[in-house]
Amino acid sequence: MSIPAASRLASYSAPNAEFEIASYPLRPLAAGEALVRVSMSTICRSDIHSYEGHRPSPCPALPGHEIVGAIAALGEGLTHDMRGEPLKPGDRVTWSEYFIPADDYFSEVLDMPQKARGVEKYGHMAATTPPHHHGGFAEYCYILPKSWILRLPDDLSDAEAAPLNCGVATMVAVTEAADIRLGSTVVIQGLGLLGLYGAALAKSRGARFVVGLDAHPGRRELAGRFGVDLALDAATETAELQAAIAAHCLPAGPDAVIEVCGAPEAVAVGLDLVRTGGTFILAGMVSPGAMITVDANKIVRKMLSIRGVHNYHPRHLIEALDFAVANRLRFPFSELVDARYPLEQATRAMRDAASRRVLRAAIVP
Numbered sequence: 357m358s359i360p361a362a363s364r365l366a367s368y369s370a371p372n373a374e375f376e377i378a379s380y381p382l383r384p385l386a387a388g389e390a391l392v393r394v395s396m397s398t399i400c401r402s403d404i405h406s407y408e409g410h411r412p413s414p415c416p417a418l419p420g421h422e423i424v425g426a427i428a429a430l431g432e433g434l435t436h437d438m439r440g441e442p443l444k445p446g447d448r449v450t451w452s453e454y455f456i457p458a459d460d461y462f463s464e465v466l467d468m469p470q471k472a473r474g475v476e477k478y479g480h481m482a483a484t485t486p487p488h489h490h491g492g493f494a495e496y497c498y499i500l501p502k503s504w505i506l507r508l509p510d511d512l513s514d515a516e517a518a519p520l521n522c523g524v525a526t527m528v529a530v531t532e533a534a535d536i537r538l539g540s541t542v543v544i545q546g547l548g549l550l551g552l553y554g555a556a557l558a559k560s561r562g563a564r565f566v567v568g569l570d571a572h573p574g575r576r577e578l579a580g581r582f583g584v585d586l587a588l589d590a591a592t593e594t595a596e597l598q599a600a601i602a603a604h605c606l607p608a609g610p611d612a613v614i615e616v617c618g619a620p621e622a623v624a625v626g627l628d629l630v631r632t633g634g635t636f637i638l639a640g641m642v643s644p645g646a647m648i649t650v651d652a653n654k655i656v657r658k659m660l661s662i663r664g665v666h667n668y669h670p671r672h673l674i675e676a677l678d679f680a681v682a683n684r685l686r687f688p689f690s691e692l693v694d695a696r697y698p699l700e701q702a703t704r705a706m707r708d709a710a711s712r713r714v715l716r717a718a719i720v721p
């Protein structure tokens with residue numbers, strides 16, 4: 357495959373504005389880069405936060421970081437994926453949602469590449485910033501140096517593959533931090549894509565019982581197919597929730613609580629639910645301003661481990677792929693992507709996703 361002279365993308369000039377289709381040139385590949393023909397880009401809640409102006413996003417903004425595509429061309433020196441599989445044009449790939457500009461204390465010494473200084477994310481840059489094509493709402497996307505690439509097996513569909521590099525890899529990191537093991541009991545606050553994958557991951561790690569909390573009845577209904585044993589309305593009084601789950605989480609409550617609902621008021625509930633000595637992982641509150649008031653005495657007396665998890669280490673991307681491949685017949689992952697839109701309908705796709713009319717909207721350029 358050769359590189360076309362230009363390619364189309366969908367960007368917006370200000371928060372909540374209509375998307376516009378624009379054409380930008382494609383340049384030759386630099387060393388270590390790849391160019392991908394995008395086949396699907398799913399809309400993540402963080403894309404919606406940016407679109408609605410809840411966090412800064414340079415405009416004209418080109419969203420989309422949960423991207424799948426086929427390699428159109430490979431730059432010099434890029435011959436294998438992150439675990440040594442040879443790469444060639446035509447191969448379908450996923451890659452880390454972020455890339456880092458250079459070696460840095462956080463990546464090299466602390467082993468947290470997602471926190472490297474100067475880290476950049478696909479779908480978070482202005483379309484006017486070269487090489488222009490660095491987001492999923494586009495026909496082509498460059499994979500820039502210091503990204504982590506994985507070749508996809510043929511039998512994994514685009515819908516199963518697209519969320520791997522954000523939602524699924526993040527939930528691998530979250531369920532690892534939650535220390536879920538054989539026989540664990542787990543409560544998950546929020547049954548969107550993150551919560552449903554989190555339940556499936558918890559089960560595959562050996563959890564005995566998984567409780568899901570969500571205010572949306574449709575999501576609670578779907579949850580049973582992703583490993584949630586008991587789905588309850590998140591709006592229920594805490595004492596009632598405790599009574600409902602007590603018999604399933606003997607002797608003293610769930611070993612782990614995972615927050616992926618993004619609602620600050622869920623923190624106080626989670627602190628009450630988790631057992632003494634248990635683990636509480638916060639991962640859903642990704643926009644500034646998530647202020648909370650809690651009784652810190654509970655954290656001390658219950659000897660809780662509380663941790664925030666943001667994005668993931670590249671090894672979690674490998675684990676996400678292997679988990680999806682191994683469990684695609686056990687859990688209906690492909691059904692989570694429940695609406696597809698061409699580039700020209702990017703505005704509708706974003707608004708349907710924002711209003712939760714669909715679970716995971718996909719742009720198919």
Ligand SMILES: [Zn+2]
Nearest residue numbers: 400402522523
């Ligand atoms: Zn995301």
